[in-house]
Amino acid sequence: MTELDDTFHSAALDADLRSALEAQGLRVGRVSDDDRPGTDRWLDAVARGFLDGERNDTHRQAFFDRTAYRRKIGVFDDSGPDAAVPVASFASWGAELSVPGGTVPACAISSVTVAPTHRRRGILRQVMAGELRTAAGLGYPLAILTVSESGIYGRFGFAPAAHAAHWKIDVRRARWTGPDAPGRIDFVTREEGRRLAPALHDRIRVTSPGEIDMPGGHWDRFYGTRPDVEKAEERRVVQYRSPEGEVDGLAIYSISHNHDDFAASTVEVIQLLAATDAAYAGLWRFFLSMDLIGTVTAGELSLDEPLWWMIADQRAATITTRDHQYLRILDVPAALAARRYDVTDTVAFEVTDPLGIASGVFVLSAGEDVGVDAVAEAPVGVPLVRLSVAELSALLLGGVSPVTLAKAGRLDADEPDRVARLFASTTTPRLSFWY
Numbered sequence: 408m409t410e411l412d413d414t415f416h417s418a419a420l421d422a423d424l425r426s427a428l429e430a431q432g433l434r435v436g437r438v439s440d441d442d443r444p445g446t447d448r449w450l451d452a453v454a455r456g457f458l459d460g461e462r463n464d465t466h467r468q469a470f471f472d473r474t475a476y477r478r479k480i481g482v483f484d485d486s487g488p489d490a491a492v493p494v495a496s497f498a499s500w501g502a503e504l505s506v507p508g509g510t511v512p513a514c515a516i517s518s519v520t521v522a523p524t525h526r527r528r529g530i531l532r533q534v535m536a537g538e539l540r541t542a543a544g545l546g547y548p549l550a551i552l553t554v555s556e557s558g559i560y561g562r563f564g565f566a567p568a569a570h571a572a573h574w575k576i577d578v579r580r581a582r583w584t585g586p587d588a589p590g591r592i593d594f595v596t597r598e599e600g601r602r603l604a605p606a607l608h609d610r611i612r613v614t615s616p617g618e619i620d621m622p623g624g625h626w627d628r629f630y631g632t633r634p635d636v637e638k639a640e641e642r643r644v645v646q647y648r649s650p651e652g653e654v655d656g657l658a659i660y661s662i663s664h665n666h667d668d669f670a671a672s673t674v675e676v677i678q679l680l681a682a683t684d685a686a687y688a689g690l691w692r693f694f695l696s697m698d699l700i701g702t703v704t705a706g707e708l709s710l711d712e713p714l715w716w717m718i719a720d721q722r723a724a725t726i727t728t729r730d731h732q733y734l735r736i737l738d739v740p741a742a743l744a745a746r747r748y749d750v751t752d753t754v755a756f757e758v759t760d761p762l763g764i765a766s767g768v769f770v771l772s773a774g775e776d777v778g779v780d781a782v783a784e785a786p787v788g789v790p791l792v793r794l795s796v797a798e799l800s801a802l803l804l805g806g807v808s809p810v811t812l813a814k815a816g817r818l819d820a821d822e823p824d825r826v827a828r829l830f831a832s833t834t835t836p837r838l839s840f841w842y
């Protein structure tokens with residue numbers, strides 16, 4: 408945790424948020440990290456909000472043990488019959504987001520629910536606006552989240568900045584044409600995979616725009632090394648080791664049997680981490696050549712997977728895509744200055760913000776050094792882009808071209824092609840998990 412993350416974790420709640428909810432007869436508060444009964448009730452609200460069943464003691468203990476790092480907000484209706492269970496939940500923490508050429512601190516948001524009994528009274532709007540003001544006030548350049556529904560967060564200035572691809576591969580059609588990896592694949596225990604994964608992921612994520620550091624508790628969920636993970640024993644783990652003996656890749660998978668044809672079972676690749684091209688080739692080849700497997704599925708892949716170029720029949724892969732990593736710029740100069748630009752140019756942005764946090768006029772001078780200045784009005788002779796903070800957030804990682812957004816009527820640019828060259832990134836952004 409950085410100092411900023413620490414300060415944010417225990418920061419006071421926004422005064423306008425408190426008073427807006429009070430005016431509705433509601434109370435907002437932080438659930439403190441060592442409050443086990445309070446955390447249990449908060450978890451009950453989250454589970455109910457996401458249509459899950461009641462939590463048992465195993466779920467509660469596992470959650471309590473691994474989520475102290477989350478700033479947990481509850482909204483309470485003291486006039487209800489079970490007032491200890493919040494009618495709204497909201498969690499956030501300091502994360503590190505990878506952008507082209509670097510990383511930037513970001514306020515990650517999760518566990519957003521409002522009880523069906525209290526929906527559409529503006530509770531989410533109040534909590535989101537209040538928490539974003541707090542995060543921005545303390546100095547986070549960005550907020551980030553993954554979403555249950557696409558239609559919720561645009562109004563708060565968020566936009567999808569990294570998409571996810573889901574693959575379903577007909578193994579018999581695909582035929583591997585990729586390179587032979589020189590290393591070896593071995594099975595390891597889930598515990599050993601769990602031990603190796605964090606350092607490997609840290610090697611990979613920093614060069615992959617859109618990724619964040621793995622939130623606490625997630626590794627144990629992937630590897631089934633926490634007691635609340637169901638069917639943990641169905642997960643298998645393989646590692647890829649280079650000829651030099653370095654573990655450069657890890658993959659977790661599970662199998663679904665095809666009861667009509669045992670030789671046409673499905674392998675679901677739950678997570679594949681590859682720090683080198685050889686590890687990538689070695690692990691994917693392993694999955695595409697397993698006996699008794701007719702189908703391989705994998706989710707949260709990049710829109711631009713090398714795998715597509717490693718199979719003989721590209722139509723063997725059915726690929727569906729989805730919005731995934733959402734970004735919301737809170738501080739335009741800090742967010743724009745956090746990434747690298749591969750061309751030297753100067754562009755001005757006139758940014759509007761529905762929450763009034765990041766609006767203004769800014770001049771980005773990109774080159775070897777990056778400078779971003781807030782100015783009173785756009786300078787003459789510099790191409791200007793007029794857009795909302797959501798569209799600027801969509802552009803930041805290079806996941807969509809400004810030309811596309813201009814054609815879609817989502818921004819207005821004097822010279823969209825020039826801006827597109829500025830924001831282009833050599834790596835397609837990706838986020839390989841949900842949070």
Ligand SMILES: CC(C)(COP(=O)(O)OP(=O)(O)OC[C@H]1O[C@@H](n2cnc3c(N)ncnc32)[C@H](O)[C@@H]1OP(=O)(O)O)[C@@H](O)C(=O)NCCC(=O)NCCS
Pocket residue numbers: 456457518519520521522525526527528529530531532533553554555556558559562
């Ligand atoms: C999504 C959810 C948190 C919204 O809470 P809420 O308190 O009802 O939202 P608000 O009343 O503050 O709505 C604010 C605005 O968002 C809109 N909105 C809220 N939920 C929406 C949804 N699911 N789809 C589209 N618009 C939505 C409202 O219409 C309102 O629009 P307006 O300001 O233009 O009038 C709540 O419906 C919920 O808990 N859903 C189930 C869990 C979930 O999906 N959580 C999100 C996880 S990423």
